[in-house]
Amino acid sequence: MNVREMRHADCMDLLSKSSLGRLACCKGNIPYLVPIQFRYAENRIRSFSLAGQKIEWMRANPNVCLEVEHFVSRHQWKCLLVQGQFQEQATQEQRDYAWSVLQEDNDWWEPGALKPNSPNVGDQNKPVYYTIAIDSITGREALGV
Amino acid sequence: MNVREMRHADCMDLLSKSSLGRLACCKGNIPYLVPIQFRYAENRIRSFSLAGQKIEWMRANPNVCLEVEHFVSRHQWKCLLVQGQFQEQATQEQRDYAWSVLQEDNDWWEPGALKPNSPNVGDQNKPVYYTIAIDSITGREALGV
Numbered sequence: 001m002n003v004r005e006m007r008h009a010d011c012m013d014l015l016s017k018s019s020l021g022r023l024a025c026c027k028g029n030i031p032y033l034v035p036i037q038f039r040y041a042e043n044r045i046r047s048f049s050l051a052g053q054k055i056e057w058m059r060a061n062p063n064v065c066l067e068v069e070h071f072v073s074r075h076q077w078k079c080l081l082v083q084g085q086f087q088e089q090a091t092q093e094q095r096d097y098a099w100s101v102l103q104e105d106n107d108w109w110e111p112g113a114l115k116p117n118s119p120n121v122g123d124q125n126k127p128v129y130y131t132i133a134i135d136s137i138t139g140r141e142a143l144g145v
Numbered sequence: 146m147n148v149r150e151m152r153h154a155d156c157m158d159l160l161s162k163s164s165l166g167r168l169a170c171c172k173g174n175i176p177y178l179v180p181i182q183f184r185y186a187e188n189r190i191r192s193f194s195l196a197g198q199k200i201e202w203m204r205a206n207p208n209v210c211l212e213v214e215h216f217v218s219r220h221q222w223k224c225l226l227v228q229g230q231f232q233e234q235a236t237q238e239q240r241d242y243a244w245s246v247l248q249e250d251n252d253w254w255e256p257g258a259l260k261p262n263s264p265n266v267g268d269q270n271k272p273v274y275y276t277i278a279i280d281s282i283t284g285r286e287a288l289g290v
Contacts, residue, residue, distance in 0.1 A: 022178060024169040024177065024210070025176050026171035026175070029171060029208055030210075030228070031169035031176050031177075031178075031208060031209060032169065033169040033212050033226075034224075063174055063175050063176060065177050067178050079179075079180060081177075081178075081179075083175070
């Protein structure tokens, strides 16, 4: 199989076209990861989540790693990794702007964030908007047999 | 969307039938994740990898998190998380046994582990066999609109 490092421009292109990835964070020396939906715009990755372990851990340690795959076949795929920093969008202005950007692709899913059977009250159901500032982005691609 | 916690038996069933997941580890306070192929047998997750960042980090900190998805549609999916411990299979006997188990599903792919353009010499190309001892397994499932 012919595997090579992706060019930076190809990484950015894949990131721009993708909306599903897996986000890893860690606390102490315990890693945690969940699937997320996101949107890349203006040099940042944007997403939102309900409150929960992922948000608590990223507030405590903002270092995150996002993985995005584009799978065609076992012999033809792309896989990129973003190392970056969680930044919560805490002001109303930031949240309003985040929503305006995110609703452009408003078919949200986010299995890792949805709380099963959570009561529809209180802060638990207020989405937390966040961005990931990109420190580095790398990728590998397989070009076929 | 109707989302609920998966029963333990359903988690184990999904794990048994799956071979692709994403494995997160961390070093210091930096998380890292890659797609892996694995096989679940005899109460352990088994896989192998070429040497590299993932193996180095798991040797330094054996705490790992494995995520497995089964996606049918945006409204019907399963997602499970395993928290566990990396354990390298270091003896020849362990390695031989690992290979005998892993070759039963020998259509290996593993994008995260393949080294692009690595020279075909030395320890870099010797696979490292490892198991993940399961500390906990949890999952969520969406059952449709």
